[in-house]
Amino acid sequence: MSCTISGIGLAGFGTVGSGVWQILQEHGGLISSRSQGSAALEIRKIAVRDLAKKRDADAPAELFTTDLMEVVNDPAVDIVVELIGGTDAAFDLVAAALRAGKPVVTGNKALLAERGAELFALSKEHKAPIHFEAAVAGGIPIIKAVQESLVGNRIESIAGIINGTSNYILQRMTEAGLGYPEALKEAKDLGYAEADETLDVNGWDAAHKAILLGSLAHGFLIDYKEVYVRGIEKVTPLDIKFASDLGYVVKLLSLVIERDHGAIEIRTQPSFLSQKHILASVHGVFNAVAVKGDHLGDSLFYGRGAGQGPTASSVVSDLVEAARNSRSDRGFIPYQESGKLVEIDETSTSYYVRFSVTDQPGVIANIASILANHEIGISGTHSPVDADNPDAAFVEMVFLLHKCPFGQLKTALAEVEALDCLTARPVVFRIETL
């Protein structure tokens, strides 16, 4: 039974950082017992911006510094934890730690999704692993699952609800018929959305996570600049209601699907999903990731995607991993130089398209003809009539369209948009059949 203590340098002592401190205080003995003494963890340096700020947890004053690089350079630090966020100072910190041969634990999805190429190269060169369980889906151990548990599987698809803020907002729009601004305000009031909600609602937080999952699953770093991302800001209560009428829910879905010849389709957008799909039951700020392996078949991982306890729990799990393995082969190193992505215009699904139109004869005929000319089949329509007022103006028409490449749909819709009878741009949602 080895009893070496691993010294930890913590960069950032906000919600997650102080959560890590608390877990180690509370369960240090348990963690050591469970790991047969091979993971005795001690926080030896904590870098913060402002020493005077009040903290959740009361770590001894002598551990604190305002010099970020001290958490790397202190010889008592064996493992560096990066929890400061952002992609600049965090990059320098992580790069310095790797160059010093110190394993890194980080929850920073943006950093790895955008600058992973440089960092994983440093990780490989200096044989220092990067652990990032906390970067994807908070407390859900999806990194470990994809990397270790599915190691013997080709990963056919990953479908995730991995942004709790968006999921909460969409759910409130569905349940309570709220508009986007009202639901966002509610999420902020409850602390489910940050002061600056941009990355949560524009899809990029989820997309960063999907990029990491896809990179892990397929062995090459997916270039974030080539990933299709749409947010939930423009989702309307009307489309959510129509979705519900039709047996669907609207969810911000992140998908990584292996297509023919190993090309990867990766995209994040609000999509229609059958109310009966297990992911449709993921409510509130919870996250879930469905993974399909060629031998494993379908699996699902569900839990809290954010918050102090869940995220700190993942950091601690990574710390144990780092402490137990001085060997560098535990972190992720891309094993393919590059891979092929499917162009977004080539990706095929069924679609929901809503046209806002003027009520005049010929409107449906005109739109339907254009779709027909582009060989896009209509599988259903939805334009409910007010029972008490059947002669009210006909203004919203929904077509459900058979599966076709997105590019083909766009070409057809560009033609439809030129029609006089349209009062707004068509609204498109993909219908996902996972």
Added chain:
Amino acid sequence: MSCTISGIGLAGFGTVGSGVWQILQEHGGLISSRSQGSAALEIRKIAVRDLAKKRDADAPAELFTTDLMEVVNDPAVDIVVELIGGTDAAFDLVAAALRAGKPVVTGNKALLAERGAELFALSKEHKAPIHFEAAVAGGIPIIKAVQESLVGNRIESIAGIINGTSNYILQRMTEAGLGYPEALKEAKDLGYAEADETLDVNGWDAAHKAILLGSLAHGFLIDYKEVYVRGIEKVTPLDIKFASDLGYVVKLLSLVIERDHGAIEIRTQPSFLSQKHILASVHGVFNAVAVKGDHLGDSLFYGRGAGQGPTASSVVSDLVEAARNSRSDRGFIPYQESGKLVEIDETSTSYYVRFSVTDQPGVIANIASILANHEIGISGTHSPVDADNPDAAFVEMVFLLHKCPFGQLKTALAEVEALDCLTARPVVFRIETL
């Protein structure tokens, strides 16, 4: 990049064994890439009972032997995989492997749940880990989750649907109103139940898995002789229908709950669960395990609990683990000598109790009085009347009872059973609020 090849000895080449062979044939290169070259796996010996038997996979004849011990004793074997089942020959094999200092991978829940004390002691003594992801919930990486991902959490509760056969049978009884024998026959016809279904339907397969999860979570080996286990053989379509009327489903649930002062409540039985609970949506032969950690909060792991691909996938994941860690601190070693279990009579839930009675005045009064004398409150009743025949004989009366210790309920029911008006023993289901 290390390139040591790990030699594997495979005991058993049935469904799972040949699945392991296939995965290594198909994805050996991928596995090696993903593990940075530290897991190159080669099967070097396969022990079977009958060399002539036709197999799923075509491994070279020279690998086969009928001498079980050869998979341990062959010096080319570094890791021993036990897939023969049972608790006698399998015990000897695993014990021999551990004594030889060779890591063991096994899917044998009965072996570990019943003879784990001896085997984990050998594992500790000889510094050879036992890996058993395949023993619990097939392809779901729940062992890794509990052992590694939740390492920084006190594990407050585990609730699992971990026997696919029972889950399938109960679902068919619910959906199609089948009786137990018909649903069992259907499960057998579809290959979802084995020729001898005993351990699946009597609850012990699930209980063995729960014992392993509970032991992992709480650090001591739970004695299987002290675990409360009931199967689904006596569940009737009538109780399933009444459950449904009341907003519940009947599921074979395995529970491991930490109570006051760290005492562990562990039991497996068919229970009532709200139709809205996420575990109620686990259909067919799928398994799911809900785990609650004090920092992580609620999480759920879902997937295929049996079958060639999923189980072999878990074996391969364990093989990679074993190959990457010559160090012995990766497997589970109990870190507590013993722990306290809650006596079944002390465990409290709400209850559904169905009384079969003769239709005569005073029946309800008599039963209700006895319950009242034992201070057991009635929270609801259910005795639907045939609308077309309201004066039909009253024969089935359901009481929903407030939470009380099981022992208190048993005492009261013993008194009720002595009443003349009862035509059968009362039927009891726990109502679980997880």
